[in-house]
Amino acid sequence: MIEINTKITELFKIRYPIIQAGMVWVSGWKLASAVSSAGGLGLIGSGSMAPELLRQHIQNCSKATNKPFGVNIPLSRKDAKDLVNVAVEEGIKIVFTSAGHPKTFINILKKNGISVAHVVPSVKYALKAEEAGCDAIVGEGVEAGGHNGIDEITTFTLIPQLVDTLKIPVIAAGGIADGRGIAAALLLGAEGVQMGTRFATTVESSAHENYKIKVIEAADNSTTLAFKKIGLVRMLKNDFARKSVEAEDEGWDEKRLTELLGNKREMKGIFEGDDLEGEMEAGQSSGLIKEILPVKDLFDKLLGEIEQAFKRKNYLISS
Amino acid sequence: MIEINTKITELFKIRYPIIQAGMVWVSGWKLASAVSSAGGLGLIGSGSMAPELLRQHIQNCSKATNKPFGVNIPLSRKDAKDLVNVAVEEGIKIVFTSAGHPKTFINILKKNGISVAHVVPSVKYALKAEEAGCDAIVGEGVEAGGHNGIDEITTFTLIPQLVDTLKIPVIAAGGIADGRGIAAALLLGAEGVQMGTRFATTVESSAHENYKIKVIEAADNSTTLAFKKIGLVRMLKNDFARKSVEAEDEGWDEKRLTELLGNKREMKGIFEGDDLEGEMEAGQSSGLIKEILPVKDLFDKLLGEIEQAFKRKNYLISS
Numbered sequence: 017m018i019e020i021n022t023k024i025t026e027l028f029k030i031r032y033p034i035i036q037a038g039m040v041w042v043s044g045w046k047l048a049s050a051v052s053s054a055g056g057l058g059l060i061g062s063g064s065m066a067p068e069l070l071r072q073h074i075q076n077c078s079k080a081t082n083k084p085f086g087v088n089i090p091l092s093r094k095d096a097k098d099l100v101n102v103a104v105e106e107g108i109k110i111v112f113t114s115a116g117h118p119k120t121f122i123n124i125l126k127k128n129g130i131s132v133a134h135v136v137p138s139v140k141y142a143l144k145a146e147e148a149g150c151d152a153i154v155g156e157g158v159e160a161g162g163h164n165g166i167d168e169i170t171t172f173t174l175i176p177q178l179v180d181t182l183k184i185p186v187i188a189a190g191g192i193a194d195g196r197g198i199a200a201a202l203l204l205g206a207e208g209v210q211m212g213t214r215f216a217t218t219v220e221s222s223a224h225e226n227y228k229i230k231v232i233e234a235a236d237n238s239t240t241l242a243f244k245k246i247g248l249v250r251m252l253k254n255d256f257a258r259k260s261v262e263a264e265d266e267g268w269d270e271k272r273l274t275e276l277l278g279n280k281r282e283m284k285g286i287f288e289g290d291d292l293e294g295e296m297e298a299g300q301s302s303g304l305i306k307e308i309l310p311v312k313d314l315f316d317k318l319l320g321e322i323e324q325a326f327k328r329k330n331y332l333i334s335s
Numbered sequence: 336m337i338e339i340n341t342k343i344t345e346l347f348k349i350r351y352p353i354i355q356a357g358m359v360w361v362s363g364w365k366l367a368s369a370v371s372s373a374g375g376l377g378l379i380g381s382g383s384m385a386p387e388l389l390r391q392h393i394q395n396c397s398k399a400t401n402k403p404f405g406v407n408i409p410l411s412r413k414d415a416k417d418l419v420n421v422a423v424e425e426g427i428k429i430v431f432t433s434a435g436h437p438k439t440f441i442n443i444l445k446k447n448g449i450s451v452a453h454v455v456p457s458v459k460y461a462l463k464a465e466e467a468g469c470d471a472i473v474g475e476g477v478e479a480g481g482h483n484g485i486d487e488i489t490t491f492t493l494i495p496q497l498v499d500t501l502k503i504p505v506i507a508a509g510g511i512a513d514g515r516g517i518a519a520a521l522l523l524g525a526e527g528v529q530m531g532t533r534f535a536t537t538v539e540s541s542a543h544e545n546y547k548i549k550v551i552e553a554a555d556n557s558t559t560l561a562f563k564k565i566g567l568v569r570m571l572k573n574d575f576a577r578k579s580v581e582a583e584d585e586g587w588d589e590k591r592l593t594e595l596l597g598n599k600r601e602m603k604g605i606f607e608g609d610d611l612e613g614e615m616e617a618g619q620s621s622g623l624i625k626e627i628l629p630v631k632d633l634f635d636k637l638l639g640e641i642e643q644a645f646k647r648k649n650y651l652i653s654s
Binding site for chain 1: 492512523
C-alpha cells in the first residue's frame with residue numbers, strides 16, 4: 017500500500033491526508049471514528065448538535081477510536097462559543113471552523129493546544145484565516161455540497177491560487193470523490209483533501225437511506241445551486257430545488273426566498289429522507305459515487321485508485 | 336525536456352497534448368501557427384470570421400508552420416456550412432466543432448479524412464458526439480471563459496465522468512492555465528488539455544492589449560457568469576457584466592436580456608478593448624495568469640511546471 021506524507025499528515029498526526037468533512041446530520045461519532053481508524057481524519061459535525069449532544073459524540077468517538085479526530089464548528093451558530101467550550105473541555109486537539117470569522121475563537125483554541133483549520137471559498141478569506149493564526153485552510157470549490165461562497169470559484173482554479181498566496185498548508189475540497197481526484201488535488205499543490213458527499217454516502221454516515229440512494233443514482237447534472245441572495249447552497253435537484261431556482265429566475269427578494277427556504281430543510285432532506293421537499297445538500301461529485309461502502313473498504317479503494325492514477329502518469333510521461 | 340504521449344498526441348500527430356482553444360477575436364493564424372510550431376495544436380477560431388477570411392487565415396497559417404493545425408467551427412453560425420466547405424477545400428485535417436449538434440457535418444468532414452473533436456459541457460452531449468462519430472471530445476467545465484453549459488458542471492467532476500463513460504479520448508478544458516493544471520487533468524483521466532484564456536493572453540493573440548492587461552490583473556473572483564436564460568457566458572467583471580447580473584437578479588425576461596446584450600459585445604470587449612461596456616470573455620483561470628508571454632516561452636514554462644508537479648508527487652508519495 018502506498019504512503020503519503022504531507023504537511024497535513026504531519027500537522028494532524030494522521031496516516032493519509034484524507035479528511036472527512038464535518039457535515040450536518042451526517043457525521044456523528046460513528047462516521048468520524050471509522051474515518052480516523054482507517055487512517056484519515058474524521059470530523060464530528062457539530063452544526064446539527066446542541067452542545068451537550070456534541071459532548072456525547074466526542075466521548076463516544078474517543079471510545080471508538082484511539083486515532084486523532086476533530087470537530088467542525090460553524091461560527092455562524094449563536095451558541096458557537098458553547099460548542100467551542102465543549103470541544104476544549106473534552107480535550108479535542110483538532111478543530112475545523114467554517115461560516116464566520118476565523119478570529120472569533122482562535123485565542124481560546126490555540127491556548128488549549130488545538131490545531132485550527134478554517135474553511136474558505138476564496139483567496140481573500142484564506143488570507144484572513146492565515147492572519148488570524150489558523151494552522152491550515154480548507155479551500156472549498158463551488159462544486160461542493162451545502163453552503164458555498166458567492167464568487168462560485170471552482171476547485172481547479174481555487175487551489176493553485178491559494179497555494180501560491182498562503183504560507184500555511186491548503187486542504188482541497190469540492191468535487192473530490194475518488195483517488196483520481198485526490199491525486200489531482202495533490203498535484204495542484206494541496207497538502208490534503210476534504211471529502212463530504214463521498215463520506216455522507218458510506219455505511220457509517222447517519223444520513224437517511226433515501227439520501228444515500230439519491231446520491232448514488234445522481235448523474236453529472238443532478239445538483240443545482242440556489243439561494244444566491246440569502247446564502248448559496250448546492251443540493252440535489254428535487255421539487256424543492258426546482259421551486260427555489262424558479263423563484264430566483266423570477267427575481268424574488270430576500271424576504272420571500274427566506275420564507276420559501278423555511279426551517280430545518282436540510283434536516284428534512286438529509287436526515288429524514290424527504291426526497292421531494294427536503295434540502296438534500298450534496299456536491300457535484302455525486303455523479304462519481306456509485307456505491308454505499310463501509311469506510312474501511314472506501315479507504316482501500318481510494319488508495320488503490322491513487323496508485324492507479326500515478327501509474328497512468330508513468331505510462332504517459334517520461335523525462 | 337519531458338515527453339508526453341497520449342491518445343491525443345497520436346490522433347493529431349502533435350508533440351504535446353496541449354491544445355489552444357479556437358476563440359473569437361483572439362486566435363487567427365498568428366496564434367494558431369505559433370502554438371503548432373511550439374509542439375501543441377493551434378486552432379483558428381472561425382467564430383468571428385467570414386468564410387473568405389477563414390480561407391486567408393488557413394493559407395497564412397500553412398505558410399507560417401509545417402506542423403498540424405486545425406479550425407474551430409461553431410455550428411450555431413448560420414453559414415457554418417460555408418466555413419466547413421472552406422476548411423475542406425483548404426485541406427484542413429483537424430476540425431473542432433462546438434455550439435450545435437455534432438452530427439450536422441460529420442459525414443462531409445470524415446469523408447475528407449478530417450479528425451473531428453466536439454466541445455461538450457456534460458456527459459449527455461458527449462455521448463451524442465461519440466455516437467455521431469467524433470474522434471475525441473473536449474469536456475469543458477464551467478470555469479471556462481465564454482459560453483458554458485446550463486448545468487454548470489466543473490472540470491474536476493466532469494472529466495472523470497466523461498472518461499468513465501466514453502470510448503473516445505477526452506480533452507479537458509476549463510480552469511487550466513499552468514503545468515499543475517495540465518498534470519492534474521491528465522491524472523483525472525484526460526488525454527490532453529485545451530486552454531483558452533492562457534493563450535488569449537499571449538503576445539501572438541489578437542485580443543486587444545486592454546483585454547490582456549485585465550486578465551493578468553484579475554484575481555480569483557474577477558469573472559462572473561451571466562445570461563443564464565439566453566445562453567450562459569463567463570466574462571470579466573466590468574460595468575456591463577454587473578448590469579447583466581443585476582438584470583438577472585431582478586428577474587428580467589429573455590427579450591429584455593437579449594436587448595441588454597445587444598450585438599457584437601464580445602468584439603467590443605475582446606478586440607476593441609472596451610473594458611467598461613464590452614463583453615470580455617475569460618475563464619476563472621484568469622487569476623492564475625500573471626504575464627503576457629510569447630507562445631514559445633509559455634510552452635517552455637508549462638513543460639517545466641508539469642515536471643515540477645510530478646517531482647512533487649515523488650516527494651509526497653511512495654509505494
